[in-house]
Amino acid sequence: MRPFRVACEGILHAVRSERNMRLHLLSALLVFIFSIWLQPTRLETVILFGWVIAVISMELMNTAIERTVDLVTKDVHPLAKQAKDVAAGAVLVASFGAAVTALIIFGPRLWNMLY
Ligand SMILES: Nc1ncnc2c1ncn2[C@@H]1O[C@H](COP(=O)(O)OP(=O)(O)OP(=O)(O)O)[C@@H](O)[C@H]1O
Numbered sequence: 827m828r829p830f831r832v833a834c835e836g837i838l839h840a841v842r843s844e845r846n847m848r849l850h851l852l853s854a855l856l857v858f859i860f861s862i863w864l865q866p867t868r869l870e871t872v873i874l875f876g877w878v879i880a881v882i883s884m885e886l887m888n889t890a891i892e893r894t895v896d897l898v899t900k901d902v903h904p905l906a907k908q909a910k911d912v913a914a915g916a917v918l919v920a921s922f923g924a925a926v927t928a929l930i931i932f933g934p935r936l937w938n939m940l941y
Pocket residue numbers: 844846892899900901902903904906907910911914
């Protein structure tokens with residue numbers, strides 16, 4: 827049970843300390859609500875929640891990299907900047923993929939409902 831407990835501690839720490847993580851969780855809640863409302867197919871639902879999990883996992887890794895860099899150096903260093911910026915880039919790429927997928931799946935349904 828210890829690996830599960832420490833992993834949950836890590837997730838809770840990220841949620842409490844990282845504003846972006848809370849935004850990702852809010853987005854996940856919106857995807858959940860839109861899925862109930864707009865009824866995507868089973869395959870579409872799996873793809874959507876796959877992206878949600880990918881974004882949250884990336885944000886967890888980003889937080890881990892930020893903590894590691896801060897542990898290694900408090901000084902301004904180009905490698906510290908690169909490590910943090912590349913990790914932030916990974917979150918951005920995943921978030922972009924999730925947003926485009928959500929638009930492709932929900933967009934036409936929303937359009938049909940509204941017009
Ligand atoms: N030690 C450092 N040396 C050089 N640049 C740094 C260093 N620490 C942070 N930076 C730069 O400042 C930016 C912000 O760093 P910070 O540690 O505040 O994380 P963050 O991007 O604010 O993350 P979050 O908002 O998710 O906590 C980094 O993306 C990086 O470009």
